[in-house]
Amino acid sequence: MDTRLATMSTPEDEQDEQDEVDRIVEAWQRERGDLEVTPLHVLSRVSRLARHLDLARGSAFAQHRLEGWEFDVLSALRRAGAPYELSPGQLVKQMLVTSGTMTNRVDRLERRGLVHRKPRPGDRRGVIVGLTQEGRKVVDSAMADLLDRERELLAELPERERRQLAELLRRLLLPFEP
């Protein structure tokens, strides 16, 4: 199959080449002409980009011996501000994971000395998770590296388009998190 032909046949003449999603949409149109598959142009790209981003994050954190999910927990505590403490329940809400998952994450981070648990004063059901000094050091340097890596990925787009993109994504996101 010659992709140059396909490029010629697109309605708007973008100078850019096809990406994987363009090929997927084309295949669906060939196979199921009866379906309106254009939503894939936006949402499949969101999924695929998130997947690549996840892999990039993984490599940015590797130097700090951190998994992506470990960073997520530490950074939530870090940006909460001094004294860098949150309950497991608050962490669960921010990360869209189950409580069992969070128990496991905190267990592991505690074993590595990056966070500590303490009883919550006045509510004996409750626990407070806090950053250790080591934890804060690690998350601060990992965050700097993550931002460097993210800036590289965004280098494709000039400032104006970045803002546009952020605004369009916000509008899709708002129904989920008002």
Place this chain on the structure above:
Amino acid sequence: MDTRLATMSTPEDEQDEQDEVDRIVEAWQRERGDLEVTPLHVLSRVSRLARHLDLARGSAFAQHRLEGWEFDVLSALRRAGAPYELSPGQLVKQMLVTSGTMTNRVDRLERRGLVHRKPRPGDRRGVIVGLTQEGRKVVDSAMADLLDRERELLAELPERERRQLAELLRRLLLPFEP
């Protein structure tokens, strides 16, 4: 905290309210004024939207008793066109998973009668994975439901903005998949 105040203080006066990412960026700016955290405006939204999309996909597939990863495999076979066959290696390349993962996925789909394996003619190392009739029926109806659900999510944006968004995402994606 009163979010109405925050809305007033944003530099550009968008009529929309804050989303979770705006709050995260604000928190980082408060805690680490020295870091340039604006990349999060795009990339954290991509991650979060992908997560929500994943959950939405899950509920769209539930009626068909399909997991998201099962649909991914079936749909790759479906859009390959008749006779709906691909090698495990081709499936691995399309989905960014390891070969062990794919073996497991195909095993499970085979047990459910949605795909079948057969030896590849002329190469005795090789295997060909193909859709069964049942598999094709299931993926066709699941795809229709998925697109319905995706259209709902995109209802926020008029056609013009959808195209814009797709084009901006393509530019970020191209370096990964030329």
Place this chain on the structure above:
DNA sequence: ATCAAGTATCTTGATATCAAGCTATTTGAG
């Protein structure tokens, strides 16, 4: 004062995933 309902966290069992390595087969250099 009592107790049902709600809340906060943890436990258990199942499973999808990955990294690393294994086996069988094909390819290509000499």
Place this chain on the structure above:
DNA sequence: CTCAAATAGCTTGATATCAAGATACTTGAT
């Protein structure tokens, strides 16, 4: 023709995740 390297798919062991439910405590209605 021979054999090292490449390729294709599978196996194994470890782990992060989830769903469901257990445990312990708090709140609120009566």
